[in-house]
Amino acid sequence: MKKEAFASQLHDGLSDVRVSPRLRRRTLDAIQGKEPVIMKKKLSVGTVCALLILAIAAVALAAATHAGMFDFIGQYQGTYIPEDAQSYVQNDVLTLDNKLVSVTLKELYYDGHVARMTVDVTPKDPHILLLGVDAALDDNWQNLVRLGRDWDENDGRTIAEYAAQQGFTSAYVVNVYLDEVRNGGLVSGVADYNLSEDGVLTHYAQSDFIDIQPARDTRLHVSLTPYSTPFGQNSVRTGSPVNLEAPLTLDASLHTRQTDAPTAYESTEPIDFPNAGVRVDSLRIDVTAQELYVTIDYTVTDPNVYAATDCGLWFEFINPEISDAEPYKQRLASGLSGGGSVMPLDSETPEKATRFRQQETLGLNELRDTYTLRAYDAWEKNRYDTRTVQVQAAP
């Protein structure tokens, strides 16, 4: 396929993207000052001063302790972190060492669905610069050190320029992952990192497994891929990573809340959403120490009505006591894993499927015996039926 043909297919693939009346109105409202323009946050001088004090304290703390799991998760909007979340995290699980770095698996959480971990990688030579997994030398260096500091619009230095100024003589890209990443055993994953002032790179990884298992034996891999020196435009990853690895057992029983309360809840009866053309067959809530895992199975009952959603149907969990003037504010808090997905169950393509499964997480504070679900078209942002769903302890 040549350039023109590829470009044509890319154009065709995007041809269903159109400006909705809502987006048009929202844009015109923003121009006329009726709606805030979504741009980078600007802070008042007073706020900056107040934040500066906090930022200094945060940087000092980060330098002393390095970033922790909840520093990374805390960046997500609308996520509920239980007060005792840290108590279900294993600390200082294992260490690895070679001539370049020492590695500590500092924090680990596993509940059968997901594994989260932070790994501190400490260079043995202060002239070694450790880079995060998606960093490149021509990126802005501030991407390395986001936690605990504000973005400085006036600092356009690249990582290469920063490294040269700071006297670094070599750089390695750090990646941390489990066996399942290589073997295709994940639904999805999250990676983030933060470089502390003392040169320690903290890597955060979340792995969402395809299969739920109370325990699994895996391996932790840490790879260090060197950049060629001297730093500059032509510096490239040389492609010969230095690897460290160790066996790692993930055991959900070490991260379980001790309680007599049920750990799973199910809906009591199917619920119709006629204006969306579907029926929710079941809603299941699985309770873990840090969040709620939600599974909704639904069936298309009226294909013509359902077709209007253009496969963009999503069920929102809402708090009906909050005004629907700002519907997104009605949503219940997300769990730590965030995200969500819709999978067809009886066909490989959504267009042909009639049964679907929506999965997401809710905050642990959202456990209740009645939920309010609202059918929502994620494309046009239309909202359809709102129904309450009773749940009871699963047998």
Added chain:
Amino acid sequence: MSIEELIDRYGDDILRLCTAYLGERQLAEDAFQETFVKAWRNLASFRGESEIKTWLSRIAVNTCRDTLRAGWFRMWRASQPVDELENLSAPESPRFSPVRDAVLALPGKYREVVVLYYYQNMNIREMAQLLRLSPNSVSTRLRRARAQLQKQLKGEIAL
């Protein structure tokens, strides 16, 4: 031409560009809004030295590029396949298009050069100028992006 006419005439193209660049519909809509606000603010100073669509596209690309570079975007992109920021929650585009899906699945820095080269039909020199990179760096990124696309498309393309 009024801002309403600009949106009606060029809006779809700009939104598609933002979608291809950012890979997320909600972020694309935010970039779209910001693009037209900037255009409206600068409409009086537009001197017609380029086509108006090219001018709008340039604003959109710069807006998307800023979004892609912002620190918060990386975390949001990695962690939130369904929304959080505002009122979104858009699963990926439902229609089957392997080329589009492969492009949207690329890491940001590679998607950027693919969109500029193939979607915007820019040459390496123009891209280097816009991205503030050397032509060599742009070529390298484009080469790596093509390799990833070929892998994702199982060798069905020879770019």
